[in-house]
Amino acid sequence: MIKLKLLEIRNLKVYFNTEEGIVKALEDVNLEIDKGEILGLVGETGCGKSVTVLTVLRLLSNASTISGQVLFEGQDLLKLSEKEMLKIRGKEITMIFQEPMTSLNPVFTVGQQLMDVIQLHMNLDKKRALERAIEVLKLVKLPDPDYIVNKYPHELSGGMRQRVMIAMAISCEPKLIIADEPTTALDVTIQAQILGILKHLKEQLGVSILIITHNLGVVAQICDRVAVMYSGYVIETGTVAEIFQHAVHPYTRGLLKAIPPIEEKVERLNVIPGNVPNLITPPSGCRFHPRCERYKDGVCNAQAPSLRQLTETHTYMCYNPYLPEGVVEEVNV
Amino acid sequence: MRSFIIKRLLLLIPIFFGVSVLCFLILYFIPGVPAKIIAGEGATKEDIENIRVVFGLDKPLYVQYLRFLRGIFTGELRSIKSGESILKEIAPRYVGTIQLAFSSIIISSTLGILLGVLAAVYKNSWIDNLAMAFALIGASTPVFWLGLLLILVFAVYLKVLPSGGREGFKSIILPALTLGLPSSAIVARLTRASMLDALSQDYIRTALAYGIPKRKVIFKYALKNALIPVVTVIGLQFGFLLSGAVLTESVFGWPGVGRYIVDAVFSRDYVVIEVGILITAMTFVLVNTSVDLLYAVLDPRLRKG
Ligand SMILES: Nc1ncnc2c1ncn2[C@@H]1O[C@H](COP(=O)(O)OP(=O)(O)OP(=O)(O)O)[C@@H](O)[C@H]1O
Ligand SMILES: [Mg+2]
Numbered sequence: 001m002i003k004l005k006l007l008e009i010r011n012l013k014v015y016f017n018t019e020e021g022i023v024k025a026l027e028d029v030n031l032e033i034d035k036g037e038i039l040g041l042v043g044e045t046g047c048g049k050s051v052t053v054l055t056v057l058r059l060l061s062n063a064s065t066i067s068g069q070v071l072f073e074g075q076d077l078l079k080l081s082e083k084e085m086l087k088i089r090g091k092e093i094t095m096i097f098q099e100p101m102t103s104l105n106p107v108f109t110v111g112q113q114l115m116d117v118i119q120l121h122m123n124l125d126k127k128r129a130l131e132r133a134i135e136v137l138k139l140v141k142l143p144d145p146d147y148i149v150n151k152y153p154h155e156l157s158g159g160m161r162q163r164v165m166i167a168m169a170i171s172c173e174p175k176l177i178i179a180d181e182p183t184t185a186l187d188v189t190i191q192a193q194i195l196g197i198l199k200h201l202k203e204q205l206g207v208s209i210l211i212i213t214h215n216l217g218v219v220a221q222i223c224d225r226v227a228v229m230y231s232g233y234v235i236e237t238g239t240v241a242e243i244f245q246h247a248v249h250p251y252t253r254g255l256l257k258a259i260p261p262i263e264e265k266v267e268r269l270n271v272i273p274g275n276v277p278n279l280i281t282p283p284s285g286c287r288f289h290p291r292c293e294r295y296k297d298g299v300c301n302a303q304a305p306s307l308r309q310l311t312e313t314h315t316y317m318c319y320n321p322y323l324p325e326g327v328v329e330e331v332n333v
Numbered sequence: 334m335r336s337f338i339i340k341r342l343l344l345l346i347p348i349f350f351g352v353s354v355l356c357f358l359i360l361y362f363i364p365g366v367p368a369k370i371i372a373g374e375g376a377t378k379e380d381i382e383n384i385r386v387v388f389g390l391d392k393p394l395y396v397q398y399l400r401f402l403r404g405i406f407t408g409e410l411r412s413i414k415s416g417e418s419i420l421k422e423i424a425p426r427y428v429g430t431i432q433l434a435f436s437s438i439i440i441s442s443t444l445g446i447l448l449g450v451l452a453a454v455y456k457n458s459w460i461d462n463l464a465m466a467f468a469l470i471g472a473s474t475p476v477f478w479l480g481l482l483l484i485l486v487f488a489v490y491l492k493v494l495p496s497g498g499r500e501g502f503k504s505i506i507l508p509a510l511t512l513g514l515p516s517s518a519i520v521a522r523l524t525r526a527s528m529l530d531a532l533s534q535d536y537i538r539t540a541l542a543y544g545i546p547k548r549k550v551i552f553k554y555a556l557k558n559a560l561i562p563v564v565t566v567i568g569l570q571f572g573f574l575l576s577g578a579v580l581t582e583s584v585f586g587w588p589g590v591g592r593y594i595v596d597a598v599f600s601r602d603y604v605v606i607e608v609g610i611l612i613t614a615m616t617f618v619l620v621n622t623s624v625d626l627l628y629a630v631l632d633p634r635l636r637k638g
Contacts, residue, residue: 057542090543097542102535107557107632117543152633168543 449524
């Protein structure tokens with residue numbers, strides 16, 4: 001019997017209809033997350049990281065095309081009804097957003113917001129829900145949770161609010177937490193604390209985490225595996241060791257060369273020569289070919305490369321990768 | 334929160350004095366010697382002098398003001414025309430005005446908020462277009478014209494509602510609609526804009542990402558935020574209703590403070606005018622203080638005293 005992955009995204013394609021034309025935001029996204037694993041999703045701005053995770057939760061309201069599969073414990077989320085999705089969101093899969101300052105509702109207390117979610121998904125009465133809210137605030141190491149629970153978001157600092165968001169994310173014992181740049185808006189010391197909490201929660205609760213980041217330093221710090229996205233494709237995935245030591249895709253190598261020092265706050269990663277491709281009229285073939293140092297005319301610009309596998313965990317999409325010496329065979333997936 | 338409420342209530346005292354001085358002075362400074370006006374045409378010099386003494390108009394200004402203040406609290410102030418105590422005359426009319434104003438505020442806020450929310454949630458659909466067409470027409474309809482139209486339809490043709498007077502619940506419906514409908518149009522437009530803004534905020538995305546059902550997201554998470562500016566405008570609308578009431582009261586023969594003051598203007602009953610304006614102005618101040626308190630209930634960021 002094949003072991004079921006927690007989340008498997010297969011050939012995900014998402015287009016938007018806009019006035020300028022059809023935005024081909026995702027073309028062929030393939031991802032997997034195992035139970036109890038932290039996966040980092042990296043890539044330049046606009047490559048489709050947020051669209052990918054918003055599609056998983058079916059939170060995009062204006063996409064004109066969504067095709068492929070999003071298998072969560074073997075069940076295709078793209079085929080569920082809106083009502084069935086309500087039971088997935090906030091319960092099975094939860095999300096942490098980039099902006100702790102604006103992600104919480106300013107006119108309700110922290111406790112009210114946590115309890116709404118807890119009562120909705122856990123079938124607890126008010127008193128039990130409050131206890132649970134205080135319990136999860138403790139889990140994210142907020143000092144004095146009995147006091148915080150009655151506070152409004154504007155009375156808390158950015159780092160504290162992000163902890164409240166994490167508390168909300170774990171409040172209903174989810175199987176997967178998606179964190180979309182959870183630390184980008186925070187300063188470096190707070191960032192380290194938040195990452196520490198996420199890693200700790202993974203170990204303590206066995207929850208899987210998909211973390212989106214611009215910062216490869218963050219990946220090295222807490223991830224088990226990495227997926228690298230470029231312009232609507234996941235172009236390489238592997239364990240942290242595989243990606244950091246034996247990346248085969250020229251784009252991944254370019255990203256790694258450009259890792260900024262960890263103490264620097266990184267807003268946007270944009271360091272490889274050339275521009276992020278236009279998504280309305282993207283380059284033919286491999287979308288990276290105009291910027292690629294190993295470009296082969298007539299091959300790379302003809303057709304998009306298919307998904308290839310190097311090891312059990314290492315996959316890539318490239319016609320001319322940096323293969324380790326001795327490796328010639330390529331297995332198409 | 335407690336100290337915020339106390340502060341707001343204490344603030345009412347200086348406001349009351351300010352408003353009362355203004356009411357008193359405005360009439361004092363308008364052209365024409367009050368005594369001459371009271372005495373009427375063809376009065377002799379002695380007549381006028383008599384009146385000055387009787388009404389205390391010969392005393393210094395501050396004495397007159399203090400007498401005016403005392404008169405308000407003791408109910409001693411009398412109408413020049415009827416000789417009756419003004420407070421006695423104004424009390425039933427005040428009740429009438431307040432009934433009318435509150436009925437129309439209820440119509441204007443429920444209808445306005447409902448239409449605004451619907452228009453925002455179904456943005457750019459026919460529901461939105463219809464609601465906003467109503468808002469445009471409503472906001473530009475003159476009160477007296479709307480009043481006559483409603484009388485024509487409901488009193489003359491359909492004969493389901495009385496065309497005027499003040500007998501029972503039925504008779505308040507038309508005047509309240511006349512006042513409330515144009516004001517609901519303004520509330521609807523503001524609610525729509527404010528609701529659209531709230532719905533586009535990050536915290537709405539958070540609520541949806543956590544499986545909160547859409548209806549609850551709209552009516553709890555977005556609406557409470559969207560109502561903050563709306564509540565202010567509803568408070569200001571109350572002023573419009575108080576002044577608009579003069580016309581409505583005339584069209585529907587509704588006995589209220591507005592008409593009482595207008596009658597006093599025609600008969601130069603300046604004490605009645607002073608008291609009438611003071612009471613109306615203080616009502617407006619009280620309503621807006623309540624609005625400020627409601628504001629703090631809605632928005633925790635404003636509760637700092
Ligand atoms: N609702 C939408 N309608 C139209 N285009 C969209 C929509 N959402 C995203 N896009 C487009 O899809 C592309 C991918 O956007 P996405 O937000 O996923 O990027 P990202 O990888 O998360 O970038 P960042 O690092 O800046 O967050 C962008 O070009 C964006 O303009
Ligand atoms: Mg993003």
